Every structure is written in structure tokens, then in C-alpha cells.
Amino acid sequence: MPDHTRPPDKRATIYDVAAEADVSPSTVSRAFSRPSRVNSETAERVRQVAERLGYRTNPLARALTTSRTRMIALVIADITNPVYAGIVRGAQETAMHDEYTTVLIDAQESDRLERAAIERTMSTVDGIVLASSRMSDSAIRMFAKQRPVVVLNRAVADVPCVVTDNPRGVRRAAEHLGELGHDHITYVAGPQASWPNGIRWRSLLEAGMELEIKVRQIGPFSPTIEGGERAAEELRARPATAVLAFNDQMAIGLIRGLTRMGVDVPGDVSIVGFDNTLAADIVTPGLTTVAAPFYAEGSAATRHLLTMIEGAPGHAGRPMVLPVRLVVRHSTAVRRNAGRARPWVRQRQSANPATQLS
Amino acid sequence: MPDHTRPPDKRATIYDVAAEADVSPSTVSRAFSRPSRVNSETAERVRQVAERLGYRTNPLARALTTSRTRMIALVIADITNPVYAGIVRGAQETAMHDEYTTVLIDAQESDRLERAAIERTMSTVDGIVLASSRMSDSAIRMFAKQRPVVVLNRAVADVPCVVTDNPRGVRRAAEHLGELGHDHITYVAGPQASWPNGIRWRSLLEAGMELEIKVRQIGPFSPTIEGGERAAEELRARPATAVLAFNDQMAIGLIRGLTRMGVDVPGDVSIVGFDNTLAADIVTPGLTTVAAPFYAEGSAATRHLLTMIEGAPGHAGRPMVLPVRLVVRHSTAVRRNAGRARPWVRQRQSANPATQLS
DNA sequence: GCCGGAACAGCAACGGGTTGCCATGTATTG
DNA sequence: CAATACATGGCAACCCGTTGCTGTTCCGGC
Numbered sequence: 001m002p003d004h005t006r007p008p009d010k011r012a013t014i015y016d017v018a019a020e021a022d023v024s025p026s027t028v029s030r031a032f033s034r035p036s037r038v039n040s041e042t043a044e045r046v047r048q049v050a051e052r053l054g055y056r057t058n059p060l061a062r063a064l065t066t067s068r069t070r071m072i073a074l075v076i077a078d079i080t081n082p083v084y085a086g087i088v089r090g091a092q093e094t095a096m097h098d099e100y101t102t103v104l105i106d107a108q109e110s111d112r113l114e115r116a117a118i119e120r121t122m123s124t125v126d127g128i129v130l131a132s133s134r135m136s137d138s139a140i141r142m143f144a145k146q147r148p149v150v151v152l153n154r155a156v157a158d159v160p161c162v163v164t165d166n167p168r169g170v171r172r173a174a175e176h177l178g179e180l181g182h183d184h185i186t187y188v189a190g191p192q193a194s195w196p197n198g199i200r201w202r203s204l205l206e207a208g209m210e211l212e213i214k215v216r217q218i219g220p221f222s223p224t225i226e227g228g229e230r231a232a233e234e235l236r237a238r239p240a241t242a243v244l245a246f247n248d249q250m251a252i253g254l255i256r257g258l259t260r261m262g263v264d265v266p267g268d269v270s271i272v273g274f275d276n277t278l279a280a281d282i283v284t285p286g287l288t289t290v291a292a293p294f295y296a297e298g299s300a301a302t303r304h305l306l307t308m309i310e311g312a313p314g315h316a317g318r319p320m321v322l323p324v325r326l327v328v329r330h331s332t333a334v335r336r337n338a339g340r341a342r343p344w345v346r347q348r349q350s351a352n353p354a355t356q357l358s
Numbered sequence: 359m360p361d362h363t364r365p366p367d368k369r370a371t372i373y374d375v376a377a378e379a380d381v382s383p384s385t386v387s388r389a390f391s392r393p394s395r396v397n398s399e400t401a402e403r404v405r406q407v408a409e410r411l412g413y414r415t416n417p418l419a420r421a422l423t424t425s426r427t428r429m430i431a432l433v434i435a436d437i438t439n440p441v442y443a444g445i446v447r448g449a450q451e452t453a454m455h456d457e458y459t460t461v462l463i464d465a466q467e468s469d470r471l472e473r474a475a476i477e478r479t480m481s482t483v484d485g486i487v488l489a490s491s492r493m494s495d496s497a498i499r500m501f502a503k504q505r506p507v508v509v510l511n512r513a514v515a516d517v518p519c520v521v522t523d524n525p526r527g528v529r530r531a532a533e534h535l536g537e538l539g540h541d542h543i544t545y546v547a548g549p550q551a552s553w554p555n556g557i558r559w560r561s562l563l564e565a566g567m568e569l570e571i572k573v574r575q576i577g578p579f580s581p582t583i584e585g586g587e588r589a590a591e592e593l594r595a596r597p598a599t600a601v602l603a604f605n606d607q608m609a610i611g612l613i614r615g616l617t618r619m620g621v622d623v624p625g626d627v628s629i630v631g632f633d634n635t636l637a638a639d640i641v642t643p644g645l646t647t648v649a650a651p652f653y654a655e656g657s658a659a660t661r662h663l664l665t666m667i668e669g670a671p672g673h674a675g676r677p678m679v680l681p682v683r684l685v686v687r688h689s690t691a692v693r694r695n696a697g698r699a700r701p702w703v704r705q706r707q708s709a710n711p712a713t714q715l716s
Numbered sequence: 717g718c719c720g721g722a723a724c725a726g727c728a729a730c731g732g733g734t735t736g737c738c739a740t741g742t743a744t745t746g
Numbered sequence: 747c748a749a750t751a752c753a754t755g756g757c758a759a760c761c762c763g764t765t766g767c768t769g770t771t772c773c774g775g776c
Contacts, residue, residue, distance in 0.1 A: 011481070013732055024756050029733060039754060059482055060427070061732035063418050064761045071461075071482075079450070080443045082636075089437050092464045096471075101479055103429075104462035106450045113454075121459055123369070124417055124429075225640075252640060278440070282583075282610060284642040371762060382726045387763060397724060419762035422731050 012053040021049040032057055071101045072305060073125045074298075075114060077132040079106040082277045083247075083294060087131050087152065090298025098306055100126075111135055122147055127305045130154075131298070134193065148308035150301045154195040160308070161319035162301045166196060169290035169324040170203035173244055173272045176288070176326055178211050180270060181335035182242035188231045188254065189219030190246030197246055200274065204244060221250060228253015236261060241269055241335050248273040248280045251287055255331060266333035276327050286329030293322050370411040379407040390415055421482075429459045430663060431483040432656075433472060435490040437464040440635045441605075444652025445489050445510065452660040458484075469493055480505055485663045488512075489656070492551065506666035508659045512553040518666070519677035520659040524554060527648035527682040528561035531602055531630045534646070534684055536569050538628060539693035540600035546589045546612065547577030548604030555604055558632065562602060579608060586611015594619060599627055599693050606631040606638045609645055613689060624691035634685050644687030651680050 014028040021028065023046060030037045031046040038046075049055075063069040074091045076084045092102045103121055107114035111134045118128065127148035133140060137156050143149055144159045151161045177185055187204050190197040201217055208215035218234055221227035228250035235243070235258070245251035251273030255265050265271055265285060273280055276291035300320060372386040379386065381404060388395045389404040396404075407413075421427040432449045434442045446462065453460045461479055465472035469492045476486065485506035491498060495514050501507055502517045509519045535543055545562050548555040559575055566573035576592055579585035586608035593601070593616070603609035609631030613623050623629055623643060631638055634649035658678060 015732080025732090026734080026757080027755055029735085030755085033734070037754080042754080056477075056481060058732055060418050060421050061761090062734075064422060064732080064763090065734045067761085069418070069482075079447050082440055082443070085438045085440070085443070088462070089464055089466075092437070092462070093466070096475065099478070101475075101482075102462060103459060104446070104450070105459075106447055108447075108451070117454065117459075120457070123414060124459070279637060279640050282637050282641050373762080383763080384727080384765080385725055387765085388725085391764070395724080400724080416762055419731095420764075422733095422762075423764045425731085 011058070012050070012055040013058070014055070016053055017046060017050045017055050020053060021046050033062075068126055068309075069124055070099060071103055071125045072302070072309075073103045073105055073118065073121050073128045074302075075105040075107055075118060075128065075130050075133065077107050077114075077134055078109050079104075081249075082279070083275055083292075084131065086294025087298035087301075090295040090300075091129055091302040092298075094299045094302040095306070100306065107134060109134060115139065118143060126309045129298075129301045129305055131301070132194070132196075148305055150305045150308070152297055152301045155319050160304060160315055162297060162304065162322065163319045164292045164297065164322045165324050166199045167203040167206070169274070169292075169326070170200055170244070171207045172324075172326040173288075173290055174204060174207040174211055174213060176328065176332065177242045177244075177270060177272065178213055180242075180332060182213070182270060183335075184214045184216075184240065185242045185244055186235070186238075186240040187215060187217045187219075188221065188228070188235075188243055188245045188250055189217050190221065190223040190227075190250065192220050194223070194246075196274075200244075200246065219246075221246075223247050224249050225253040225256065228255075229257035232257025232261065235269075239269075242272075242332075243269060244272045244274075246274060248275045248277045248287060248289055251289065251331070252279055252283050255283060255285070255287070266331050267336060270332035270335070272332060280327070280329070285331045288326070288328045288330070288332040291325050291327045293324070296322055369416070370408070370413040371416070372413070374411055375404060375408045375413050378411060379404050391420075426484055426667075427482055428457060429461055429483045430660065430667075431461045431463055431476065431479050431486045432660075433463045433465055433476060433486065433488050433491060435465050435472075435492055436467050437462075439607075440637070441633055441650075441652060442489065445656035448653040448656025448658075449487055449660040450656075452657045453664070456664055458664065465492060467492060473497065476501060484667045487656075487659045487663055489659070490552075490554075506663055508663045508666070510655055510659045513677050518662055518673055520655060520662065520680065521677045522650045522655065522680045523682050524557045525561040525564070527632070527650075527684070528558055528602070529565045530682075530684040531646075531648055532562065532565040532569055532571060534686065534690065535600045535602075535628060535630065536571055538600075538690060540571070540628060542572045542574075542598065543600045543602055544593070544596075544598040545573060545575045545577075546579065546586070546593075546601055546603045546608055547575050548579065548581040548585075548608065550578045552581070552604075554632075558602075558604065577604075579604075581605050582607050583611040583614065586613075587615035590615025590619065593627075597627075600630075600690075601627060602630045602632075604632060606633045606635045606645060606647055609647065609689070610637055610641050613641060613643070613645070624689050625694060628690040628693070630690060638685070638687070643689045646687045646690040647685055649683050649685045651682070654680055 014025045017028045018025040027038060028046050031043040035043050072095055074088060095102045103125060105117045114135055129150050129152060130140060131152040133154065140151060140156050140159060149159055151159050153163060155161050155163060174185060187201050189201060204215050219231060221231045223246055228245065231250060232254050243254060245254055251271050254271055258265055258269060263269055273287045273289035276289045280287035280289045300322060372383045375386045376383040385396060386404050389401040393401050430453055432446060450460045461483060463475045472493055487508050487510060488498060489510040498509060498514050498517060507517055509517050511521060513519050513521060532543060545559055547559060562573050577589060579589045581604055589608060590612050601612060603612055609629050612629055616623055616627055621627055631645045631647035634647045638645035638647045658680060
């Protein structure tokens with residue numbers, strides 16, 4: 001004899017509610033998923049019974065027929081990089097606002113891991129945000145064929161993208177250094193495979209042309225403090241008075257490395273970073289850096305993804321570009337050594353000259 | 359007439375594979391979920407057909423009957439706090455290793471948001487790791503009744519917990535300061551509601567007794583750089599020579615605030631933080647701090663959760679305690695002013711005295 | 717040559733909702 | 747008052763696997 005009393009540890013289903021409210025399961029289902037198809041009094045009664053029984057619609061069961069899970073995947077290259085905190089929060093908050101849940105995937109800078117994790121998760125999510133993906137364009141396009149995908153911090157043809165205005169950021173940094181009298185900027189490169197690294201260098205080349213500032217590149221180095229310290233070593237052999245680093249971590253490594261070598265920042269060398277992470281404000285001297293709107297990035301990418309999930313086409317044409325700004329702190333200063341020769345011969349001078357903020 | 363040819367954009371199902379391999383759907387299912395129940399040749403054939411058709415088992419459909427999604431939720435209090443990066447990675451990596459997917463929930467320091475998000479996600483995950491939850495003990499216990507739950511950085515009765523050895527960390531910090539000649543330690547408190555805050559203060563009380571060091575508390579302050587700066591203000595009215603801050607952020611705020619006020623760190627005041635975040639190494643002077651094994655925390659909590667999901671009982675008795683260590687940098691130094699009076703009258707002295715690392 | 721049991725594969729009933737279609741009852745309209 | 751339209755709610759199929767049970771085949775043992 002089947003026992004129809006539900007064991008108390010199990011969640012109530014529409015069938016339990018239906019029995020209790022004396023309607024059919026379909027009515028219960030509709031009372032929640034499309035209330036307009038149900039008499040409002042009936043719907044109310046159903047809702048009350050459901051409340052009393054602690055009923056919650058099972059998202060998995062729903063997903064089985066609707067193929068909508070209300071989950072999205074957010075794939076980031078490296079969660080230990082503080083840059084992603086803002087992106088994650090922006091994405092998470094935007095998703096949560098529309099009652100979507102975010103699945104976070106940390107690719108740990110590995111193409112292989114990234115792929116495997118997406119492969120495994122793809123069928124469970126309604127869409128994917130790829131933040132700084134390390135995968136090939138073609139791999140990304142392949143995923144984009146199966147699910148809505150938005151790419152962050154990178155431009156991939158035929159896939160909707162959200163990027164920050166790297167050219168403008170670089171340009172502002174170059175202008176700033178130019179105004180301080182620097183006529184030569186060294187770019188300390190990050191990972192060759194990184195899309196922002198490429199565009200930042202190209203933007204610097206271009207800005208150099210227009211502003212009549214000479215530019216060169218050293219690297220690539222690892223985009224970490226250690227990478228920056230190694231870059232400092234290399235800089236010893238080929239001195240500079242103005243440096244633009246791929247990111248803040250490297251800029252901080254540079255400050256450290258140079259300071260240890262007895263080079264004064266910004267007295268002897270001005271340094272500009274990229275990202276405006278928390279650390280930029282903590283390091284001494286405070287790092288002049290190009291601020292990216294991380295929260296807005298995550299938020300914009302997610303919002304766009306959600307509209308695609310709802311059926312919008314997705315502007316695969318031009319990437320969406322978010323504005324950046326230059327935050328001037330104390331790692332940049334007026335160029336002191338007008339002459340070319342031996343720019344790093346120490347001339348004692350104690351404190352950091354004050355610099356105006358923008 | 360029903361059309362049995364599958365539209366090419368849809369994923370293949372076990373039915374497609376079954377038809378193609380000329381077996382029943384159940385055989386296909388078993389070929390993947392319990393191969394020992396199927397003739398190995400048959401299984402091989404099925405697998406080949408599946409491969410050819412690009413079949414992947416649909417995790418949602420599977421979950422519907424097995425009620426196992428192979429997803430776990432990781433709830434953190436505030437993703438912008440760098441402390442969680444290590445925890446998230448530890449959890450993520452451990453989960454991924456066992457082919458579990460991690461759903462990240464950023465509670466944004468809000469009890470309400472945290473609850474709502476868990477409520478919504480609970481039915482889709484097999485278990486939950488609560489890192490620094492802001493919810494009440496009873497709320498946590500309620501969730502723990504419905505799903506396996508492991509609590510991180512907090513002790514909740516009747517729920518498995520993973521914590522770091524706060525007493526030992528505080529003790530080491532106190533010993534260190536004592537050895538430097540400090541006979542009085544001021545604890546700069548973080549959020550009242552924070553569990554670690556409570557235990558750190560109590561541990562300091564205890565350590566003070568044993569080491570014959572006087573202790574007092576000021577605060578609470580917000581656990582941020584700004585909070586630390588505000589604490590610095592308050593410290594002006596009630597000077598100290600040795601300070602233990604609730605966390606690194608506050609310690610950095612203290613360094614900043616005090617330095618700005620003309621107080622020399624560590625010359626006039628020694629400061630110890632908690633967490634050993636990246637910033638501790640970046641700030642000047644480098645921050646002496648109690649290092650917590652974040653990665654291990656996330657990893658241990660997740661591993662424990664997974665064993666619970668697999669059916670193990672869960673050691674709800676004593677919390678699992680992870681070891682900490684003191685990282686000595688340059689924010690602590692030998693106490694200079696032996697006298698009580700006006701400990702902060704400036705006595706010029708330029709650089710940070712070197713301090714030995716432990 | 718017969719019997720018991722192991723190995724294998726299929727049937728069918730789930731799991732918990734969703735939804736196209738139909739039946740019923742009521743309201744509207746001419 | 748008949749005819750039509752609309753509002754409601756139920757039936758049953760479906761989404762895609764999983765699994766208890768059953769039926770068949772084949773094997774070894776006596």
C-alpha cells in the first residue's frame with residue numbers, strides 16, 4: 001500500500017501542494033510560472049498552501065523542460081589577482097539582481113583547465129562571461145556557438161565583447177609623462193598571450209608618434225611583483241626615466257627593485273601602472289596608474305549576457321568600450337636629468353615631490 | 359508523424375545513442391554511470407557511438423533522479439576582501455579535483471543577502487561552505503539541517519567547522535612584542551559581530567595574563583584601511599607603544615594614520631596585523647602579521663564537505679584547527695621610550711631599524 | 717541431460733516540473 | 747435565446763536520465 005504522506009525531511013512538490021489545495025499539479029505549476037493563466041483567487045490559495053508546506057519550485061526540474069537554469073558561468077583567469085574582485089562582484093550583483101546565480105570558475109591561468117571546466121559546466125548554465133580568457137579565439141567561438149558568451153578584456157571577432165579604453169588610458173599616461181618632461185617611455189611588457197598587453201603596447205606606439213615621445217619595449221615578464229623586480233634588473237642595463245608597466249603588480253615590483261638598487265622613484269624614474277588596484281594606493285610612493293572600472297566591466301558584461309539569454313541578438317560587431325582614467329599619485333615626477341648620459345647617477349633628494357591629482 | 363531525426367543544434371540524448379547503437383536507453387545510461395553492469399564490448403560500442411554523436415550526459419537530468427548535482431556553494435562575506443582569494447582558490451581547486459563545480463556567493467557583508475542567496479541556491483547544490491558567515495548561529499544550523507554545511511572561520515555548535523589557530527597566533531604576536539620590550543598591548547578591534555574578532559581579543563587577554571603584559575581594547579572599527587585610520591585618531595588620545603590590529607587592512611590604516619600624524623612606525627609604535635595579505639608585504643614599513651593559511655582553509659573545508667556529501671558523518675564536535683605563523687617584517691621594533699610620559703614626543707631618527715625575520 | 721546461478725539487457729516507473737490541447741462553465745453579443 | 751468568445755483548469759505527454767525488477771541466455775556442475 002503506497003504511503004502518500006510525504007516524509008517530513010523531503011521538500012514538498014507541486015503534487016503535495018496540488019493535493020492539499022485540491023487542484024491539479026498543472027494549476028500549481030501555473031500559479032507560479034504564469035499566474036495570469038490562473039484565476040487569481042485560486043492562485044492565491046495555491047500560494048498560501050505552498051507557503052504553509054514550505055514548497056519551493058525545484059530549479060533543476062524546471063530546467064529540465066525549459067532548459068533555463070538561471071545560472072551563468074563567470075570564468076576568470078586567476079582569482080588571486082585582485083583585479084578580478086571588482087569584476088566578480090559586478091557580475092555577481094548584476095546577476096543576483098535578475099535572480100540569476102553565478103558559477104565562478106577560476107582557470108588558474110591554464111588554457112586546459114579553463115576549457116575542461118567550461119566543458120563540464122556549459123550544459124548547466126544559460127550563458128558564460130569569459131573574463132581575460134586564455135583560450136584561443138577559435139575555442140571561444142566554438143563555445144559561443146553553443147551558449148551565449150560575452151568576452152571581457154579582449155576582442156574576439158563574432159563574439160560580443162566588453163573592453164576598457166586601453167588606447168585612451170595609455171594616451172593619458174603618455175601625455176602625463178610628456179608633460180613632466182619625459183621624451184622617452186619604456187613599456188614593460190606582460191604576458192605575450194595577453195590581449196591587453198598587445199593593445200597597450202600598440203597604443204603606446206601610436207601615442208608616442210603623436211606626442212613625439214620615443215617608446216621602446218622590454219620583456220615580456222610575468223605580470224607579478226616578481227616579474228616587475230626582474231624587469232628592474234633588466235632596466236639596469238638599459239636605463240630609462242619613464243616607465244609604463246603592463247599592470248600595477250609589475251609596477252610595484254619595479255618600484256621595489258629599483259629602490260633596492262638605489263634608484264629613486266620618482267626622482268630618477270617615473271613609473272605608471274595599470275589597473276589602480278588597492279595596492280597602488282598602499283605602496284610607497286603611491287603609484288600613478290590607469291584606473292579601470294572593474295565593477296562596471298563585470299556588470300556590463302553580465303547585463304549584456306542576460307539580454308542575450310532573454311533572446312536579444314548580442315552586438316557581436318564592435319566591442320563595448322568602457323572609459324578609464326589616470327590616477328596620479330607619487331610615482332611620477334618631473335624629469336630631472338635633462339642629459340642622456342648616466343641618468344641614474346644618484347643626486348640625493350629626500351622626499352617625494354607632491355604631485356597634483358587628476 | 360513524429361520526426362525522430364534529431365535537429366542538429368540539439369545535444370544528443372541517451373535515446374539517440376541507444377537507437378544508433380541498437381541497445382536500450384538504460385544500457386546507454388549504465389554504460390556511463392555503472393559500466394560494470396554492462397558487457398564491456400557493448401559498453402565500448404556505446405561509448406564509441408556516444409563519442410561520434412557528441413553525447414554528454416545532462417547533469418540536470420541526472421540530478422533529478424540522483425539528487426546529486428556535483429555542485430557546492432561557497433559563500434563568502436565580501437569578495438573585495440583579498441583574504442578570500444586564497445580561500446576561494448583552495449575550495450575551487452579541491453572541488454574541481456573531485457569534479458565538483460563551485461557556485462560562488464558573495465554576501466556583501468549582508469545577513470539578508472546571504473540568506474536569500476543561499477535559500478535560492480540550496481536546492482541545486484550538494485553542500486555549502488560558509489566562509490565568515492554573517493548569519494546567526496541558528497540560521498546556520500537551520501541550513502545545516504537541510505544540506506551538508508561546513509563553517510569556516512567560526513565555531514558553531516553542532517556544525518562542522520574549520521578555524522585557524524587564533525589563540526596561538528595572538529600568543530605569538532604577544533610574545534614577539536614582549537621580547538621587544540613592550541609591556542602593554544592595545545588591541546584595535548574589528549566588527550563586534552565577527553567571530554575572529556571576539557576570539558582574538560579573548561586570546562590576547564589570556565596571553566597578557568600569562569606573559570604579564572597589560573592589554574586593552576579600542577574600537578570597534580570597520581575592518582578596512584579607513585577603519586584603521588580612524589583608530590589612529592583615537593590612539594592619539596590614548597597613546598600606545600604596541601598595537602595588535604584585527605586585520606592587515608586596519609593595521610595598514612593605522613600605519614598610514616600614525617605616520618601622517620608624525621608618529622614613527624615602528625620607532626614610536628609597533629604594529630602587528632592579522633592575515634598576511636599581499637598588502638602586508640607592500641606597505642612601508644612591511645607589516646609584521648599573523649599569517650593564516652587561506653588556501654588550506656578553503657581546501658580543508660571543501661574536502662570535509664565532500665566527505666560529508668559522500669555520506670561521512672561530519673565531525674560536528676570540535677572544530678578543525680589550522681596552524682598559523684607569525685611573519686615578522688618591519689612594523690615592529692624594540693620599544694624605545696621606557697618612560698610612560700608622552701611616549702610620542704618625536705625624537706628624530708630616519709630609517710626603519712632593521713628587524714630580524716622569523 | 718537437467719538444474720541453479722551468474723551475466724546481461726530491456727521494461728517501465730520514477731524524479732518534479734512545464735505546456736499544448738481540450739473540456740467545461742460563464743460572460744458577451746446580436 | 748442562441749451563438750460565440752473567453753476564462754479556467756485538467757489531462758497527458760514530455761524533458762533526460764536512473765534504477766528496481768524481470769526475462770533471456772549461457773555456463774558450469776552433478
